Amino acid sequence: MANNDSMVAIAGAGSLGCYVGGCLALAGRRLILLARPRIGDVVRKYGLRVTDLDGRDRCVSPEALSATADPAAALRDAEVILVTVKSGATQEMAALIAAHARPHAVVVSLQNGVDNADRLRAGLAGQQVLAGMVPFNVVQSSDGDVPLRVHRASEGKVMIEDGVAGLAELLAVEGLTVETRGDMTAVLWGKLLMNLNNALVALSNLPLATELADRRWRLILAGQIGEALAAMKACGIKPARIAGLPPALMPKVLRLPDWLFRRLARRMLAIDPEARSSMWDDLQRGRPTEIGELQGAVLGLAERAGISAPVTARVAALVREAERQGHGSPGLTPEAVRAA
Known part of the structure; x- marks a missing residue:
């Protein structure tokens, strides 16, 4: 079960991960970003600017965000882990989660492709892993722009596999519409x-x-x-x-x-x-x-x-x-x- 106080880790905070994390932070959710040093350093110093196709333009202060390149620090307290790495890094991320996360943490794949949730399950025996789908594009500002801007450039609902009570409510915040589905393979x-x-x-x-x-x-x-x-x-x-x-x-x-x-x-x-x-x-x-x-x-x-x-x-x-x-x-x- 998840609730609005659950700690969320964004595992792979690039463009999509920073957008999702920014929306969650703006809604007061507890979260931490696992990011490459290039992004983590900028976020810790300048925060995030989160914009979208609907005209929202919001800033997240550095104090409202936690970002680290250390997987142990990012994953050890997480109750929900949103995996947003590219497909080629799925097995590597599964190994990091297996090494550092709590065994009861819920893992959600928000990745392109049709088999990333299965890849995560293969590396996380006994861990609850849910498939997810993100329909929209996120554009990141150029290197050197501060604060880092992540812009949702199209529309659509995030869909996640049904199975964890309260998860959709935890993730559904302003700028991020989320629904559960029972037919994720078809999705x-x-x-x-x-x-x-x-x-x-x-x-x-x-x-x-x-x-x-x-x-x-x-x-x-x-x-x-x-x-x-x-x-x-x-x-x-x-x-x-x-x-x-x-x-x-x-x-x-x-x-x-x-x-x-x-x-x-x-x-x-x-x-x-x-x-x-x-x-x-x-x-x-x-x-x-x-x-x-x-x-x-x-x-x-x-x-x-x-x-x-x-x-x-x-x-x-x-x-x-x-x-x-x-x-x-x-x-x-x-x-x-x-x-x-």
């Missing part, structure tokens, strides 16, 4: 369909709203989603409707002419002009991306079903090449992606 596959666009933003070097407004890019996204839906159907997976369109209609609507798409998909385009994808940010910062957990999950499912997914495979190969080059986003055109 995570539904979110994965949306996340297939992360790679296109990363490859194009365009803001998300600009990229989605261009039918040439949407045709590539529609191709990926169509392949993913075919693989899911062959494997008996029915993705949930996350926001806006039912999954089966997404490829059709994405292929519409620009003027009609703008009229019918207003919610999909309700995005801050500065929003980009976390995969774009990873390329810009020279970090490994989550391409293996997103496009890679579709390719694995397609292989299991014995069907092809050529569009998804091309997009994945281009992102991996950009990772190897290490020069940030390659700024490709949609024609270059299709011709690859």
Whole structure:
């Protein structure tokens, strides 16, 4: 059971973790951020600035936040641990939680991909681990800006697996809408369909709203989603409707002419002009991306079903090449992606 006095640890306080932590701190929740020194030092000295698409602009004072790079200090008193690291760091975080957290602490995965909760469970035998899904983008201010600004650039409800009384009430605060779901497998596959666009933003070097407004890019996204839906159907997976369109209609609507798409998909385009994808940010910062957990999950499912997914495979190969080059986003055109 959780309540509003439960100690919350944000395990991996990057853009998303700082946004969630900032909202919780502003609501008076008890929390601590486990962050890299680059972020932790800035937060301890200057606090956080938390803004969002709805026009909120709030500051958290340094005194209202605790941040550390020491996993023992961050995890030992936590009753709820929100895991917000990238998928590639999931096993490492599971090991840290196993070494330092209380055995009764509830662990919640707020990560992209479909199997991070399972990865955490594999490393945390006996610990309660819940799947979660975050539908919105968070943009972080440039290095050197103080206080650090984390901006929620799109909308949507955070969804967490049902099973712990009071948890949704603990986490649902101003700027952070939370609901519980009993069908998290379907939710995570539904979110994965949306996340297939992360790679296109990363490859194009365009803001998300600009990229989605261009039918040439949407045709590539529609191709990926169509392949993913075919693989899911062959494997008996029915993705949930996350926001806006039912999954089966997404490829059709994405292929519409620009003027009609703008009229019918207003919610999909309700995005801050500065929003980009976390995969774009990873390329810009020279970090490994989550391409293996997103496009890679579709390719694995397609292989299991014995069907092809050529569009998804091309997009994945281009992102991996950009990772190897290490020069940030390659700024490709949609024609270059299709011709690859």
